[in-house]
Amino acid sequence: MITIEVIEMKEHMIIQTTDLVKSFKGKAAVNGINLSIQKGEIYGFLGPNGSGKTTTIRMLLGLMKPTSGAIELFGNDVKRNHLHALQRIGSLVESPSYYAHLTGRENLEAIRKIVKVQKSRIDEVLSIVGLTADANRGVKEYSLGMKQRLGIAAALLGNPELLILDEPTNGLDPSGIHEIRDLIKNMPARYGITVLVSSHLLSEIDQMASKVGIILKGNLIFQDKIEVLRNRAKSQIKLRVQDTDRAKALLLTKGIAVSQENGALYLEENKDEHVTNVIRMLIHNDISVYRVEEERKSLEEIFLELTSGGDLHHVGHSAS
Incomplete structure (x- = not known):
């Protein structure tokens, strides 16, 4: 029975890192963090700019090699076959790449040929991100929010089980932020996609995440369900x-x-x-x-307390 439970937990664990470290010139940018993200969660990866969020995401995506520690994706150590795991992941790291002179549809067609999916998938992802009506417009005419949604559409082309978004609302106006937030919130229930979304804004994470991890100076100082963080606002x-x-x-x-x-x-x-x-x-x-x-106390006040530098211990941790 215990063995079956362990296997089931492993199957439901989408991301698991163990003492993950990345150092540059002897200085740790990511310092022994243990991420735990289960299937169906929207995991808010929260921290100030320069705290180690993007470095961690780059290691998860194989764009950067860890100095030490382990990464498991979908229950498997990536040292065995990182490429196989990456085929199940869609990502948008920093600004989306696109050809401004092409239409939204043409941009997705170029990517579709690389990921080798059916042509019908283009219409599906355009519908998911709400760009069907603008599919044949030149991307140079798109607003910043539309370009960001096109980037998410590209990340969804390969039918990923995990979507990793690094600061997806950065630079957007309130309307664009609202669109991206609603899009992300629908991913687990409607499409069965687990989401890891990073941000430096607690207000954004609070409105869409089911679980939150707070990173500061490379240290994971909080990891638990968002309700646990809210309960600190007693x-x-x-x-x-x-x-x-x-x-x-x-x-x-x-x-x-x-x-x-x-x-x-x-x-x-x-x-x-x-x-x-x-x-x-x-x-x-x-x-x-x-x-x-x-x-x-507002969540923002609690976040500022946690990230003030005086509370660098794990105030909450859950493997669930």
Whole structure:
């Protein structure tokens, strides 16, 4: 039974890296990271520019050789046959390549001959990325968002099981970002494609990823489901009262967890009944309550905390 479970887990594991390292002139750009991406996930690979995202992606795609560590794609070590694994992957790294003087369809036709798929596949991918109506227009007339969608269409031509997108919304206007985001969100459920998408913007990853890995200075400092990151944004109740010091002392003697900062009190427990009891207790002891507010850290604030350099440990890790 255990053997069967291990085999099933291996079959569902699309990307697995073990202590993956890439050094340049003795300095690690990627420092022993352990990515874990399962079938059907949209994995948001998040980090500031220069954190090691593109270097990692290049190693996954065989464009760069690791200094040390292992890469498994679709359950197999790539040292045995990286080329076979790459045939199951579509990718868009940095800016898409295209012939500006050709139409969108003609660009895809040129790639189709290389990947050797049926001609009907061109219409399929054009439909997926929403470029059917613009297929016969010259690419030089395309907006930046349309060019990016054409690049994704090219990556999809070979019917990939895994799609790797490096900063796909970079430089796009809000409309273009929305189009790419919706396109990516549909990939697992509608087309059965697992997605690894990198970005330096948490707001983008938050709106499309089911799992997130945060990389900083080559170190993977967080890896887990997006909900785990959201749960770190737990709310606190902020109280402005008449006598902060006396109110704090009173609550502590009653066993209520409370902290004081910038002239305000913060309750760790935020349930309505608890807050009501605290307010009743303060008023009963002749301490006026001026204001009650709920404060919640945004995901952006948590991201900044994690990437400030003071929290370089794995705050969350899941192999699932």
